[in-house]
Amino acid sequence: MTTQNTPAVRLGGVTKDFGRVHAVRGIDLEIEPGEMVAFLGPNGAGKTTTIDMILGLSRPTTGDVEVLGMQPRQAIARGLVAAVMQTGGLLKDLTVRETVQYTASLFADTKPVDEVLESAGITGIADRRVAKCSGGEQQRLRFAMALLSDPALLLLDEPTTGMDVEGRRSFWSAIREDAQQGRSVLFATHYLEEADQYADRIILISNGLVVADGTGSEIKALATGRVVRATLRDADTDTLAAIGGVDTVEVRGEQIYVHAKDSDAVARYLLNETGARDLEIVARGLEDAFLSLTGRTDTDAETGNSQTDDPTTNHETEGALR
Amino acid sequence: MSAIQGIDPTARRVPPMGGFNLTVLRIEMRRMMRNRRTIIFALIFPAVMFLVFGSGDQGAEKVGDGNVSAYVMVSMALYGGALIAAATGAGVAVERALGWSRQLRLTPLHPTVYILIKAFVALVMGAVAITAVNVVGLIKGDPQMPTDTWIYCALATMACVMTFAALGVFAGYVVPGENVMQILGPGLALLSFLGGLFIPLSQYSGTVRDIAYWSPMYGVAEVARAPLTHELPWYAIVNAVGWFAIFVLGAAWRMSKDTARV
Numbered sequence: 001m002t003t004q005n006t007p008a009v010r011l012g013g014v015t016k017d018f019g020r021v022h023a024v025r026g027i028d029l030e031i032e033p034g035e036m037v038a039f040l041g042p043n044g045a046g047k048t049t050t051i052d053m054i055l056g057l058s059r060p061t062t063g064d065v066e067v068l069g070m071q072p073r074q075a076i077a078r079g080l081v082a083a084v085m086q087t088g089g090l091l092k093d094l095t096v097r098e099t100v101q102y103t104a105s106l107f108a109d110t111k112p113v114d115e116v117l118e119s120a121g122i123t124g125i126a127d128r129r130v131a132k133c134s135g136g137e138q139q140r141l142r143f144a145m146a147l148l149s150d151p152a153l154l155l156l157d158e159p160t161t162g163m164d165v166e167g168r169r170s171f172w173s174a175i176r177e178d179a180q181q182g183r184s185v186l187f188a189t190h191y192l193e194e195a196d197q198y199a200d201r202i203i204l205i206s207n208g209l210v211v212a213d214g215t216g217s218e219i220k221a222l223a224t225g226r227v228v229r230a231t232l233r234d235a236d237t238d239t240l241a242a243i244g245g246v247d248t249v250e251v252r253g254e255q256i257y258v259h260a261k262d263s264d265a266v267a268r269y270l271l272n273e274t275g276a277r278d279l280e281i282v283a284r285g286l287e288d289a290f291l292s293l294t295g296r297t298d299t300d301a302e303t304g305n306s307q308t309d310d311p312t313t314n315h316e317t318e319g320a321l322r
Numbered sequence: 323m324s325a326i327q328g329i330d331p332t333a334r335r336v337p338p339m340g341g342f343n344l345t346v347l348r349i350e351m352r353r354m355m356r357n358r359r360t361i362i363f364a365l366i367f368p369a370v371m372f373l374v375f376g377s378g379d380q381g382a383e384k385v386g387d388g389n390v391s392a393y394v395m396v397s398m399a400l401y402g403g404a405l406i407a408a409a410t411g412a413g414v415a416v417e418r419a420l421g422w423s424r425q426l427r428l429t430p431l432h433p434t435v436y437i438l439i440k441a442f443v444a445l446v447m448g449a450v451a452i453t454a455v456n457v458v459g460l461i462k463g464d465p466q467m468p469t470d471t472w473i474y475c476a477l478a479t480m481a482c483v484m485t486f487a488a489l490g491v492f493a494g495y496v497v498p499g500e501n502v503m504q505i506l507g508p509g510l511a512l513l514s515f516l517g518g519l520f521i522p523l524s525q526y527s528g529t530v531r532d533i534a535y536w537s538p539m540y541g542v543a544e545v546a547r548a549p550l551t552h553e554l555p556w557y558a559i560v561n562a563v564g565w566f567a568i569f570v571l572g573a574a575w576r577m578s579k580d581t582a583r584v
Contacts, residue, residue, distance in 0.1 A: 078334035088421025105345035
């Protein structure tokens, strides 16, 4: 069958500008059928913008987007793509059942409404007005709506925001089970832990670019080593980079940050051979790996050096990572 | 077996007519009927107004093919229809604010079909409001006009309420939030006074009358009553067509401005 080799999602050189803001600056990626992929990155990294383009809600400035070998709108029209929004997207004056019936009536083929209500666990509240449903019940309703058309690709934008630990766990086990049936799942999150635990593959996005792409353990491997920070004017970055075990060298004003597996060698060089002072060695945790890969260090955060693709939601990214 | 078990993209179909279907219409109607405020102001209030102003001795006076009572009945039906159509139109912007439009964009429903559904709902709800006043008139027995005149008036009124469906969409975008009807309700009542729905224009001073000729309710009111009165000044037609065009263009302009992020 031809579908066997068709990726669920294919982005080729995709960019998206909003006026002078470059929200997405060139993303190439393919997602295979049945893959469970996390889009990880701070708010404003371009996650939502990218998801909007996959959903056909907006067009890329350049490059092309294909979903199951089709244009996004064609895939949507066939019920092949579904998405669950974080908030909103419901009419308060409809009942739960009417909402599902309304949505179902718009597709050519759907699963029976009662079956979908049952599997989402909302049969008991089917005749309740949406306005009277709790946040959790509304979220289950959104899932019922998304799964109505039996989509081949499911997109989730920050799906577990506001859920407790238990809710999050049962949510993800349901989604995982679903992915094993062959459905591709792409979810955006800024929880590193969540991405690591539930995704087969993590795509790390920062400033509209893919900065890392791999399994959870591959991403975590990036977090090994330590950071040596020191105050040093006119640092010789070439010599520093040449020291064994040095990964990266960053200079910010008079501050230098050297990411290295052998921090002792770096410290010895800096103190013996240069005028470096105020030296500090810090172990790198997952958050540091994430922050350094996404270019969001404390100094950046202070200067507010970030682009935002959705000014209405500006969560504390750093807070969420801890 | 393909890699996507049970999901074969090539087997999927696109719904006919851009997703238009009767289930959506039925649910949309039910939503409107559920809105108590709409029911009171669009169905009950105009009927009461008709009973107050359209019956009694002065209602028997002759107007065109019929009597004053019939004239008042057509006017009140237009008011009720206009109000309910405006409420339907205003729903478009409210649904957008709630993220429902974005949700619908993730279904096969074509945006144009969505607007057509809303227009259709406005038309049918307008017909319900017009029918409500007409049924009260029929039961009361005061309005007198030939049956065909009665039907033509009702049909002309239905066409006229579409102007206010467009106004509702426009106003909904200009005044965001769910409270747009709190402005549209009194606003339409004011326009109805000015346009001669509640009080005959002859009662006004010359200056007010000159303003009234330019107001949005005047033209459609003349059109709706034309089958009865057999009077339709050219400037009333210009008024009716002009305001319809203004509201439709205004609604289209606001909507197109608003599609950057669905």
